[in-house]
Amino acid sequence: MTASLSLNALVYGHQQPLFSPMTLNCRPGEIWAVLGANGRGKSTLLDTVTGVLRTISGSVDVRGGVGIVPQSFRPAFAWRVRDVVLMGRARHIALFAQPKREDEQQVMQALAQLNIAHLADTLFHALSGGQQQLVMIARALVSASQNILLDEPCSALDLANQQTVLQLISNLAHDQSRTVVFTTHDPTHALQIASHTLLLLPNGEWLAGATSDVVQETNLQRAYGLPVRKIQLADYACPVLAPLFSIHR
Ligand SMILES: Nc1ncnc2c1ncn2[C@@H]1O[C@H](COP(=O)(O)OP(=O)(O)OP(=O)(O)O)[C@@H](O)[C@H]1O
Incomplete structure (x- = not known):
């Protein structure tokens, strides 16, 4: 199948290149997890894909549009949750036209999928960080873009909401x-839902491929600088990852 998102010998970064040239193809139906330590270049990669940041060299090809779920969003006005989600429909509403009934329905449907329909008329800035994250995911859902990019979508979520969001990503x-x-900072999330993983390593190196190949103990140790064990439980299909912290007293 043709890729809907391709990186072609991409070199990116703010001033200096962060990695050696990156080539990968993301196809419809695939879920890519991007893993790497703090400050390694995950958000910068998303900014480069959406065109917020210029490439240093190489190119990014996108087919079918991009919906982005940023890590945080600070609206300039006191918008209600339903208005923030409706912004995701902007591409489908003609200039100066009113949103149609169908647009409103899609907004409510997306909020219901995330179990936050009851917050539709609440002011966005009055929500908790985790609730705001769910609203931003709803906004990407209604955009009907082929490619959906999410920057740490679970970082502010409790365990039940992590499950909701991971399930939703899988359904998408x-x-x-x-x-x-x-x-994500949780490589277990990659094992749970990602068909593919891009692992950002120190010294400009990176690895990309099937999650089962990339998310391995030795690779994670290189990425994070501490040992990580992959554990297969007897009564649970997906392996879990345990970081072996070394705390001195
Ligand atoms: N606006 C900016 N101008 C210059 N350098 C920046 C800017 N934003 C980020 N950087 C630098 O780019 C590098 C990558 O940052 P980025 O935010 O992409 O990392 P990240 O992997 O998303 O980190 P985290 O997991 O902490 O969110 C870092 O060295 C950071 O200091």
Whole structure:
């Protein structure tokens, strides 16, 4: 299948290149996890894909549009949750036209999928960080973009909401053939839902491929600088990862 998002010998970074040239193809139905230590370049990669930041060299090809879920969003006005989500429909509403009933329905449907329909009329800035994160995911859902990029979508979420969001990401790829790229600090999330993983390593190196190949103990140790064990539980299909912290008293 043709890629909907391709990096072609991409070199990116703010002033200096962060990595050796990166080539990868993300196809409809695939979920890509982007893993790497703090400050390694995950958000900068998403900014480069969306065109906020210029490439240093190489190129990014996108087919079918991009919906982005940023790590945080500070609206300039006192918008209600339903208005923030409706912004995701902007591409589908003609200039100076009113949103249609269908647009409003999609907004409510997306909020319901995330179990936050009851917050539709609440002011966005009055929500908790985790609730705001769910609203931003709803906004990307209604955008109907082929490619959905999420910057640490679970970082502010409790365990039950992490499960909700991971399930939703999985459904987006498998039921709607969207191409999903998400960054995370939890490599277990990659094992849970990502078909593919891009692992950002020190010294400008990176690894990309099937999650089962990339998310391995030795690679994670290189990425994070501490040992990580991959554990297969007897009664749970997906392996879990345990960081072996070394705390001195
Ligand atoms: N606006 C900016 N101007 C200059 N350098 C920046 C800017 N934003 C980020 N950087 C630098 O780019 C590098 C990559 O940062 P980035 O935010 O992409 O990392 P990240 O992997 O998303 O980190 P985290 O996991 O902490 O969110 C870092 O060295 C950072 O200091």
